[in-house]
Amino acid sequence: MCQLLGMNCNVPTDICFSFEGFSSRGGKTDEHRDGWGIAFFEGVGCRIFLDEKPSVLSPIAELVRQYPIKSTHVIAHIRKATFGVVALENCHPFQRELWGRYWVFAHNGDLPDFDPENTPFYHPVGQTDSERAFCLILNTLRQSFPAGKPPLSQLYPILQAVTRTIANSGSFNYLLSDGEHFFAHCSTKLCYVVRQAPFAAAHLIDADITVDFQELTTPRDRVAIITTVPLTDNEAWTTLQPGELLVFQDGLPLASDVLGDG
Amino acid sequence: MCQLLGMNCNVPTDICFSFEGFSSRGGKTDEHRDGWGIAFFEGVGCRIFLDEKPSVLSPIAELVRQYPIKSTHVIAHIRKATFGVVALENCHPFQRELWGRYWVFAHNGDLPDFDPENTPFYHPVGQTDSERAFCLILNTLRQSFPAGKPPLSQLYPILQAVTRTIANSGSFNYLLSDGEHFFAHCSTKLCYVVRQAPFAAAHLIDADITVDFQELTTPRDRVAIITTVPLTDNEAWTTLQPGELLVFQDGLPLASDVLGDG
Numbered sequence: 001m002c003q004l005l006g007m008n009c010n011v012p013t014d015i016c017f018s019f020e021g022f023s024s025r026g027g028k029t030d031e032h033r034d035g036w037g038i039a040f041f042e043g044v045g046c047r048i049f050l051d052e053k054p055s056v057l058s059p060i061a062e063l064v065r066q067y068p069i070k071s072t073h074v075i076a077h078i079r080k081a082t083f084g085v086v087a088l089e090n091c092h093p094f095q096r097e098l099w100g101r102y103w104v105f106a107h108n109g110d111l112p113d114f115d116p117e118n119t120p121f122y123h124p125v126g127q128t129d130s131e132r133a134f135c136l137i138l139n140t141l142r143q144s145f146p147a148g149k150p151p152l153s154q155l156y157p158i159l160q161a162v163t164r165t166i167a168n169s170g171s172f173n174y175l176l177s178d179g180e181h182f183f184a185h186c187s188t189k190l191c192y193v194v195r196q197a198p199f200a201a202a203h204l205i206d207a208d209i210t211v212d213f214q215e216l217t218t219p220r221d222r223v224a225i226i227t228t229v230p231l232t233d234n235e236a237w238t239t240l241q242p243g244e245l246l247v248f249q250d251g252l253p254l255a256s257d258v259l260g261d262g
Numbered sequence: 263m264c265q266l267l268g269m270n271c272n273v274p275t276d277i278c279f280s281f282e283g284f285s286s287r288g289g290k291t292d293e294h295r296d297g298w299g300i301a302f303f304e305g306v307g308c309r310i311f312l313d314e315k316p317s318v319l320s321p322i323a324e325l326v327r328q329y330p331i332k333s334t335h336v337i338a339h340i341r342k343a344t345f346g347v348v349a350l351e352n353c354h355p356f357q358r359e360l361w362g363r364y365w366v367f368a369h370n371g372d373l374p375d376f377d378p379e380n381t382p383f384y385h386p387v388g389q390t391d392s393e394r395a396f397c398l399i400l401n402t403l404r405q406s407f408p409a410g411k412p413p414l415s416q417l418y419p420i421l422q423a424v425t426r427t428i429a430n431s432g433s434f435n436y437l438l439s440d441g442e443h444f445f446a447h448c449s450t451k452l453c454y455v456v457r458q459a460p461f462a463a464a465h466l467i468d469a470d471i472t473v474d475f476q477e478l479t480t481p482r483d484r485v486a487i488i489t490t491v492p493l494t495d496n497e498a499w500t501t502l503q504p505g506e507l508l509v510f511q512d513g514l515p516l517a518s519d520v521l522g523d524g
């Protein structure tokens with residue numbers, strides 16, 4: 001199993017505080033030692049840091065902890081290998097291009113019965129069930145909308161349908177984004193918190209570190225943090241329900257009536 | 263214009279010495295300040311570091327200079343913007359997946375007259391002529407070999423033909439690799455050196471640094487360094503001829519009789 005961390009905001013924000021706690025779980029406070037990765041969107045551009053080393057030992061993770069990269073859409077992952085060896089090609093998040101945008105995906109869970117037919121456009125490079133699921137999602141979106149990215153109200157029901165199909169094969173918690181929309185699917189375990197005015201102090205569970213967000217923010221800022229297990233012990237985390245597929249925008253989950261919920 | 267740096271070896275090797283000199287040209291010894299990037303293959307896995315900051319100022323470039331990442335196929339780029347703004351999405355190298363492998367591409371030159379028709383599989387995310395050319399190359403390979411990667415003798419003439427077509431629109435020096443094969447095309451300016459036993463000391467042009475490779479290597483090691491302008495002042499760099507498309511393997515360019523040269 002693995003753990004997920006996502007961030008969606010209305011203004012570019014660094015993830016140093018959350019990543020400090022999250023990356024501790026990659027070998028210090030928890031056992032997800034088999035690699036890690038993080039993707040930062042900056043407009044349509046995207047940079048991904050990957051390492052098959054444990055996140056508590058990786059010099060690249062140390063850079064990410066120390067160097068504030070500001071982004072509105074971030075997806076991170078720490079891995080405990082189940083399918084696929086410990087290797088760079090099996091580290092999440094995975095990236096592909098669709099409709100002239102980068103899409104990024106990370107998965108928590110196991111899909112033991114998942115064996116999709118060979119998909120025409122996107123092929124996995126590594127051996128994980130996760131990358132196979134990502135390829136099937138993008139193939140489905142591409143075949144459903146060959147002319148380009150449709151409005152969210154058309155895209156959402158198709159994504160929801162293919163997600164349900166895959167989730168029938170096991171547990172399928174995931175984060176998915178193209179830098180515009182930010183999708184979070186709960187199969188068994190996922191939660192989020194929205195930080196907005198009035199901001200308060202937050203204290204990490206995995207390290208004795210407190211940040212007072214009031215000192216670092218403006219009243220208009222809004223940040224959603226989505227993760228497998230809460231990162232702080234003094235904030236009100238909302239638990240997603242099994243089968244729930246949320247879309248975050250500007251640091252808030254969208255109401256279901258704009259999603260074309262099928 | 264921009265500059266290219268590539269490395270192909272028979273055993274995984276770090277590129278810290280060459281990258282030290284090369285990255286100096288991103289704002290210190292030369293004017294390529296508009297972003298940089300580097301891709302490292304490790305087996306079929308690939309990690310890319312990108313930054314729109316000058317390579318002499320980027321904390322991520324500092325990590326790459328200091329942290330020895332061992333790889334057999336490396337492609338790096340420093341950018342001086344001509345087409346496309348200074349932004350993350352316009353930093354080379356670019357990456358796409360084809361036939362279940364990652365392909366990585368970086369370009370030096372300008373293609374002012376290059377305006378390919380919309381290509382069916384791969385679409386550019388940024389605004390550079392370079393990414394459009396990369397998408398056309400991959401589309402051509404994909405359409406020519408829909409069933410999967412062909413032998414090099416079949417792939418090479420197709421790559422050579424599409425390269426010539428694109429090169430007719432301007433200057434088109436590039437490095438391209440999927441972690442198995444390493445292609446280097448010279449349109450106007452590209453050179454290489456092969457380091458092998460007996461190893462000697464090499465001295466950088468862009469920084470007063472000397473490394474004695476004899477102390478760091480075994481007699482079987484072989485490393486090819488490919489770049490726009492020589493990095494050292496005491497080694498014999500071989501200049502590629504305009505129109506030449508070399509394939510490096512295990513640190514050596516392959517002889518043309520194995521390439522199906524068209």
